Amino acid sequence: MIKKIFFSFFFLTSFIAYNQTNGANISGNIESTFQYLRADSLIGANLPPEKGLLNSYMNAFYTQGGFKAGMRIESYMPHINGYPDRFDGTGLGMRYIGFVNEKLDVTLGNFYEQFGAGLLFRAYEDRALGYDNAMDGMRLIVRPVKGVILKSVYGNQRQDFKSGVVVRSTGIVRGIDGEIHINELVKSLAEKKFDMTLGASFVSKYQKDDNDLLKLPENVGSYGARAKLRYGKLTFDAEYAVKENDPSSDNKNIYNTGHAALFNIGYSKKGFGFSLSGKSVDNMSFRSDRNQSLQVDLINYLPSMNKTHTYNLVASLYPYATQLNGEIAYQTEIVYTIPKGSKLGGTYGTTINGNFSTAYQPLQHTSTIKSSDSTGIAYVGKPFDKSNNLYWQDINFSISRKFTKSFNLILSYFDIKLNNDVAKVTEEAKGIITSHIGVIEAGYKINKNHSIRIELQELITNKGDSRDKGDWATAVLEYNFKSNWFFGVMDQYNYSNPEKDLQIHYVIGTVGYVEGSSRFTVSVGRQRAGLFCVGGVCRNVPASNGLTFSFTQSF
Amino acid sequence: MKNLVLLFSLLFSTFISFSQEGTSSNVLEVKKIPSVQLKDIDGKSVNTAELGFKGPVVISFWATWCSPCKRELNTIHDLYTDWKTETGVNLVAVSIDDEKTKNQVPVYVDGKGWDYLVLMDVNGDFKRAMGVNNVPHTFLLDTNGNIVYSHNNYAPGDEDKLFEEIKKLSAK
Secondary structure (H helix, E strand, O other): OHHHHHHHHHHHHHHHHHHHOOOOOOEEEEEEEEEEEEEEEOOOEEEOOOOEEEEEEEEEEEOOOOOEEEEEEEEEOOOOOOOOOOOOOOEEEEEEEEEEEOOEEEEEEEEEEEOOOOOEEOOOEEEOOOOOOEEEEEEEEOOOOOEEEEEEEEEEEEEEEEEEEEEEOOOEEEEEEEEEEEEHHHHHHHHEEEEEEEEEEOOOOOEOOOOOOOOOOEEEEEEEEEEEEOOOOOOOEEEEEEEEEOOOOOOOOOOOEEEEEEEEEEEEOOOOEEEEEEEEEEEOOOOOOOOOOOHHHHHHHHOOOOOOOOHHHHHOOOOOOOOOOEEEEEEEEEEEEOOOOOOOOOOOOOOOEEEEEEEEOOOOOOOOOOOOOOOOOOOOOOOOOOOEEEEEEEEEEEEEEEEEEEEEEEEEEEEEEEEEEOOOOOHHHOOOEEEEEEEEEEEEEEOEEEEEEEEEEEEOOOOOOOOOOOEEEEEEEEEEEOOEEEEEEEEOOOOOOOOOHOOOOOEEEEEEEOOOEEEEEEEEEOOOOOEEEEOOOEEEEOOOEEEEEEEEEOO | OEEEEEHHHHHHHHHHHHHHHOOOOOOOEEOOOOOOEEEEEOOEEOOOOOOOOOOOOOEEEEEEHHHHHHHHHHHHHHHHHHHHHOOOOEEEEEEEEOOOOOOOOHHHHHHHHOOOOHHHHOOHHHHHOOOOOOOEEEEEEEOOOEEEEEEEOOOOHHHHHHHHHHHHHHHO
């Protein structure tokens, strides 16, 4: 007995000693959101039978020397309003162990990863959206010499979280990726003005052929190459990816190969920035389960080519997400700051921002396809070959100016066209919805402890079939006290809804308290139905009326 | 005899752990910055644990679509030269913009004339490792890379508090 105590004490002290020499580190975060909702028949908000809803998760990451381990516990008791139904129960949502040093990084278990721009492979999470396609398997990253990175991934994807257990995809995903930064590899080029990075990847999935009528490919390969060139402040990025035939419910079981192409030209110097991007996508939905839809089992990521807006009316009524089956899109962005001290620039400088983005349906050539054709190839698509069918267009400007140390003003205008027949956001409109939005934002710092911010927004839709819910006005008032306290009120008024009963105010009030890395917020009020988007991925949130309490903590 | 060996080894190991406490104490109390391989806006590799700055370092997580983040970094931009000369501080702005908006990062950074080191955390690896829930989230590191202060959210006036914390470090 005494021996045992001695032994355990010995191990404990040595363990502590070892920890201290190698700098053990624990970090992580907690987030919890509680909702207590009421029924509100006017806006179509339902009372959930449980009345109270609770989402929580906590991450913990441990590193010591080269060793790493991490886990996440998730809990949906049940999930909050609008969160995907695929999440329920409490359990282990993610776990891994691994080893890292200068040249090697091995992970077993769950990991997130991205090859290039993600056209072929991206394992990504966004907890706010309920988006999580973590891989479960093995990842190896090797950095043999400076400037060279080789990655390989092998595993199943996270598909659902049912009764507290992660459900994995039936298909297996595997891939390799290599990237060479020439100027880091070749030392003599290190300080040269011309800089080049090249990369290539191969990703393949396996899923059993479960269809009696069709002969489906069980292994689907995809490959791509990319280049990043820089000359001083001028940059050129391009990536091209091809996916072999992959009949799926997304593409209605056609046997076409798919492609995705991206390019970006950028130039910037102090006070001026410019970028022009283009994208061509055809038949590029890539999932580890060919029968899935929405955001389930996606292997790759096709970024939508438009600005992520932040003002409420601009961001949540008519947002656009990439059409996986195909689109041709362009975007340009300019930021210019009129220098401070000049007559136009004022004391602190004035910044002008312009942005234009557009997306069209690609042309599908069918004249060479014979009706007797049994290959399953439905059409011929060419990169950047667009039709005149508009999916999306956004023209927006903003001017921001700081007048004094404590007062600033931002004026913005947005002109947005969204093809609701294709990128559907509402049931109440047909064809292209055109909206014009103006926003005035003012911030005033009263003194060290008090500041206020006001936003006035107005959205006007074109009359006719695509009028949707008509016009809106929104006012936001925020007051900050001592950097810890935050009070906000937002009123969205749908003043010209074609249905008179729905010409109502959606008022929501929020109080927040922040201390270091802890944050508490309580909001009470009416939330209209709308799209909640982060980084181009959106989820539909139904209307609600009630109380939301949320808590976040980092450690 | 066996017991004696055990007793000695026990004493020895306790001694080691005690003596180390004197030199590198509070290992778990003060958090070090995790090591993650990122790229800066020019495509150069940067290890977050080896940023190579001499003085205190502010790490600020932001995104082009995050208005309070931009408010915070634009406010500090007007004060940055003074902060640097007074305390030797450097600010690292970590963009969590993903593929959709990452091309707008250099446009905004240069368009605004920021002088920060800007790192790209396209797939959220560093964000995850630092336990960041939402942006803006700002950390202050001492010269040994220990996290000594952090703040989530931004309200006008937070920059004054941050600067007071920086001054405490440079006074040491």
